[in-house]
Amino acid sequence: MSEENEGFFRRFHETVTRSMDDVGRNNFANLESDSKRVAYVWELPAVRNYNLADDLEKCQTIAKFPVAKDSETARNFKSEGNGAVQKGDWAKALHFYNQSLMHMPQKEAEELSILLANRSAALNHLERHEEALSDITRCLAYGYPKHLQYKVFERRARCLLVLKRNVEAIKAFKETLSALDDTKLDKDKKQKMRLDAQIMIEVLNKGHVLAGCPKDPEPVVKTPKPKLSGKNNSKYPAASEAIQIDFSEEKGRYATATRDITAGEILLVENPYSAVLLAEYSRTHCQDCFKKCPIPLTCPNCPNVVFCSEKCLDTALKTYHGYECPVLPLIWSSGCSITCQIALRMITQKNIGYIKNLKDLDVKPCGTYKTDDYKNVYHLVAHEEKRSKDDFLHRSQMAAFLVKMLEISGYFDDKPRTEPVKHEELKSMAISEKNAKDGAFIGGLVLKNLQILQFNAHEVFELQCPKPQVGKNVIKHEGKSVFLAGAIFPTLALFNHSCDPGVVRYFSGPTIVVRAVKNICKGQEVAENYGPIFTTVDKARRQAELRNQYWFDCSCEPCQQDWPKYDDMNETYMRFKCDSDRPCPNVVPVQHDCREFMVQCGLCQQYTNILKGLKSLQEGFVEIEVVLVVEVLEIVVIVVKSKMGIECGSKIEIKSVIGIGKKEQHRDQNSERYLNSNLLISTSDAQSMAKP
Numbered sequence: 001m002s003e004e005n006e007g008f009f010r011r012f013h014e015t016v017t018r019s020m021d022d023v024g025r026n027n028f029a030n031l032e033s034d035s036k037r038v039a040y041v042w043e044l045p046a047v048r049n050y051n052l053a054d055d056l057e058k059c060q061t062i063a064k065f066p067v068a069k070d071s072e073t074a075r076n077f078k079s080e081g082n083g084a085v086q087k088g089d090w091a092k093a094l095h096f097y098n099q100s101l102m103h104m105p106q107k108e109a110e111e112l113s114i115l116l117a118n119r120s121a122a123l124n125h126l127e128r129h130e131e132a133l134s135d136i137t138r139c140l141a142y143g144y145p146k147h148l149q150y151k152v153f154e155r156r157a158r159c160l161l162v163l164k165r166n167v168e169a170i171k172a173f174k175e176t177l178s179a180l181d182d183t184k185l186d187k188d189k190k191q192k193m194r195l196d197a198q199i200m201i202e203v204l205n206k207g208h209v210l211a212g213c214p215k216d217p218e219p220v221v222k223t224p225k226p227k228l229s230g231k232n233n234s235k236y237p238a239a240s241e242a243i244q245i246d247f248s249e250e251k252g253r254y255a256t257a258t259r260d261i262t263a264g265e266i267l268l269v270e271n272p273y274s275a276v277l278l279a280e281y282s283r284t285h286c287q288d289c290f291k292k293c294p295i296p297l298t299c300p301n302c303p304n305v306v307f308c309s310e311k312c313l314d315t316a317l318k319t320y321h322g323y324e325c326p327v328l329p330l331i332w333s334s335g336c337s338i339t340c341q342i343a344l345r346m347i348t349q350k351n352i353g354y355i356k357n358l359k360d361l362d363v364k365p366c367g368t369y370k371t372d373d374y375k376n377v378y379h380l381v382a383h384e385e386k387r388s389k390d391d392f393l394h395r396s397q398m399a400a401f402l403v404k405m406l407e408i409s410g411y412f413d414d415k416p417r418t419e420p421v422k423h424e425e426l427k428s429m430a431i432s433e434k435n436a437k438d439g440a441f442i443g444g445l446v447l448k449n450l451q452i453l454q455f456n457a458h459e460v461f462e463l464q465c466p467k468p469q470v471g472k473n474v475i476k477h478e479g480k481s482v483f484l485a486g487a488i489f490p491t492l493a494l495f496n497h498s499c500d501p502g503v504v505r506y507f508s509g510p511t512i513v514v515r516a517v518k519n520i521c522k523g524q525e526v527a528e529n530y531g532p533i534f535t536t537v538d539k540a541r542r543q544a545e546l547r548n549q550y551w552f553d554c555s556c557e558p559c560q561q562d563w564p565k566y567d568d569m570n571e572t573y574m575r576f577k578c579d580s581d582r583p584c585p586n587v588v589p590v591q592h593d594c595r596e597f598m599v600q601c602g603l604c605q606q607y608t609n610i611l612k613g614l615k616s617l618q619e620g621f622v623e624i625e626v627v628l629v630v631e632v633l634e635i636v637v638i639v640v641k642s643k644m645g646i647e648c649g650s651k652i653e654i655k656s657v658i659g660i661g662k663k664e665q666h667r668d669q670n671s672e673r674y675l676n677s678n679l680l681i682s683t684s685d686a687q688s689m690a691k692p
């Protein structure tokens with residue numbers, strides 16, 4: 001990939017780093033706070049004189065992200081939509097109207113209203129009546145021309161009829177009648193429509209009385225929110241009361257079971273403190289709740305992001321998107337990774353007044369551990385004491401760049417800008433004098449966020465599940481998890497890793513759900529999975545990955561006892577933990593045709609009774625090949641192969657599940673469970689982050 005395609009941040013980083021001599025580097029290394037580090041970067045001549053406008057001219061990726069809406073592009077899409085209507089291709093028409101709406105500037109209110117009316121027609125034909133109704137309301141709000149309104153009122157009435165909302169339909173037919181007074185239709189047509197509407201009102205009124213004047217049915221209820229099994233923990237409300245957070249010098253904080261936990265229990269349901277959608281999904285998924293948006297609402301100012309509802313649009317505009325909107329093309333084109341975008345969102349989601357009021361951040365918070373309290377996030381592991389000066393320098397440059405973007409966005413003036421960024425504003429990467437103090441404080445927070453996210457961010461997945469194929473004794477699911485966004489979950493971030501984890505994660509929008517996948521006894525650790533697990537990755541690689549990415553030496557059971565991977569397990573012998581009186585870490589291999597029940601350990605020479613182990617195997621073990629997620633919230637296990645006399649195709653109780661998804665997919669996903677967030681630059685999408 002060419003340097004231009006990679007984004008311009010790398011060039012900025014290299015230029016600034018090269019410009020520093022040993023004295024400058026030493027001065028930087030001696031700085032003691034994050035805000036001083038970022039302020040130092042802005043003082044460097046190479047940063048003050050850095051002309052980003054020059055870089056942008058060379059940057060090819062910027063062309064992918066238009067900075068403003070454009071009526072010509074919008075009108076071209078609209079004509080394509082109208083062409084598709086003439087051919088009766090309503091799905092294509094919907095696609096083009098969506099595109100047109102995305103690009104149409106807000107000042108073209110009448111054109112927007114016509115587009116929405118056209119889209120409602122397409123939706124009605126595609127039998128998406130609820131969505132057609134929403135577009136009709138929107139088109140009227142935009143000022144749909146009076147002489148055409150009879151059309152949308154009549155469409156509204158027909159949609160309501162299909163949805164059996166007859167009382168509302170009567171009202172809509174009455175609205176059609178009054179709107180017909182304003183039409184330019186010829187007399188006969190008008191008369192016919194009037195008669196049709198009157199007949200419908202009469203028939204519906206009679207039917208309504210005959211049926212005993214029932215109320216209209218309520219609109220369809222959305223998917224219920226996932227719920228914890230049992231009560232919430234009073235100190236950590238996102239977690240169940242079955243979990244507590246302990247501390248040790250060598251492992252920091254970690255979760256343990258306060259009582260026996262049964263496989264399948266939901267142990268944590270948490271909203272993210274911050275979450276950011278990957279750029280490649282910004283026009284297909286809601287920027288705020290990550291739902292797929294086949295009928296998008298668009299940002300009034302930019303053509304780059306979509307929303308699923310007025311509620312999400314409103315939330316985003318009033319907070320983070322209001323500020324990010326004018327600089328998003330710059331941020332995406334810089335090539336910065338999703339982690340850097342989360343570090344920025346942790347600021348933009350709150351206004352400058354809130355951020356400036358954050359006091360005594362270094363005092364450890366006590367009391368209830370709330371997910372939306374920045375202080376809790378601030379105290380997550382950042383390993384500052386182990387960082388090199390080069391690491392700090394690189395992150396400080398990223399923080400300086402991100403805060404410069406904030407300045408351009410109007411964040412410091414508490415007023416989101418609406419006009420596109422001008423090239424003159426990019427002739428220096430230093431922050432202006434008037435924002436120096438606030439800039440240093442916020443820069444310090446962004447730098448801290450970058451360090452925290454390195455160890456605590458999660459990837460958010462969307463489960464894509466096409467219809468299952470039902471065959472003889474087997475239901476085949478081709479579902480796959482797609483990496484959609486990055487997020488930080490403050491309570492889940494307190495769970496440590498084990499290569500034989502006790503839980504799995506899945507998502508309902510940006511909300512994370514954590515379920516036990518095995519029985520966990522009271523007092524035992526409830527461990528997460530940071531990526532490598534013993535079933536698929538050998539010990540040396542697991543240890544290297546965990547050391548490199550999370551800066552700890554894993555001493556979990558599979559690492560201590562060097563458990564074999566699935567593929568290396570030998571069917572001719574079984575392995576039993578040495579069960580002698582003395583604590584012995586050995587695993588005793590037993591041939592499958594062994595006739596003894598007391599076998600001797602090669603390490604401690606004591607005897608282990610293997611009958612106990614065999615009995616628990618018989619009770620709990622089945623060979624599970626397929627583990628499915630049904631409607632995201634329910635885990636169901638279907639046996640397709642069993643050595644234990646369980647019928648194929650039957651549903652079984654979960655005793656021990658190693659993950660969600662097909663065995664193969666589980667393997668693929670595991671390496672990507674956590675963001676590779678020690679990296680600041682991503683080359684294309686966040687999946688293929690390149691080393692800085």
Ligand SMILES: C[S@@+](CC[C@H](N)C(=O)[O-])C[C@H]1O[C@@H](n2cnc3c(N)ncnc32)[C@H](O)[C@@H]1O
Pocket residue numbers: 250251252253254380381455456493494495496497498550551552553554555556
């Ligand atoms: C997401 S945090 C987990 C919570 C953290 N222990 C705390 O005190 O906030 C990740 C960090 O926890 C520590 N950690 C996680 N799993 C560990 C383990 N199995 N053994 C030792 N340290 C671990 C490492 O320092 C790692 O960088």
